[in-house]
Amino acid sequence: QVQIVESGGGLVQAGGSLRLSCVASGGALRNYQANWFRQRPGKEREFVAAVSRFGSTYYRDSVEGRFIISRDSTKNTVYLEGTNLKPEDTAVYYCAAGGTFGPAAIKDSENTYWGQGTQVTVSS
Numbered sequence: 217q218v219q220i221v222e223s224g225g226g227l228v229q230a231g232g233s234l235r236l237s238c239v240a241s242g243g244a245l246r247n248y249q250a251n252w253f254r255q256r257p258g259k260e261r262e263f264v265a266a267v268s269r270f271g272s273t274y275y276r277d278s279v280e281g282r283f284i285i286s287r288d289s290t291k292n293t294v295y296l297e298g299t300n301l302k303p304e305d306t307a308v309y310y311c312a313a314g315g316t317f318g319p320a321a322i323k324d325s326e327n328t329y330w331g332q333g334t335q336v337t338v339s340s
Contacts, residue, residue, distance in 0.1 A: 249317040
């Protein structure tokens, strides 16, 4: 059974940067599609970014050019780096790894492993 743990969240000022980490145990992340979702206060969970088993990436429009998703196979880790952060980026960020690449992963519970999330807070 695969366990996912996110880390790297915290409090930053608008315009700052954070790098979130998604670490897997019990399985190799390189064998899975990897996605980041977030849940803003009072909002539904939404797709942020994805990286495929082959390295292809996909982003929601609001983070395109500011966020980068990447893999480090030697550390069994997927990263999400956010720059020029905005108050609207404040959310709990979740890593989801499995057989689905992109927004549809949120509906593919049978084939997706989720972490517990890490809080990102961006102040004005």
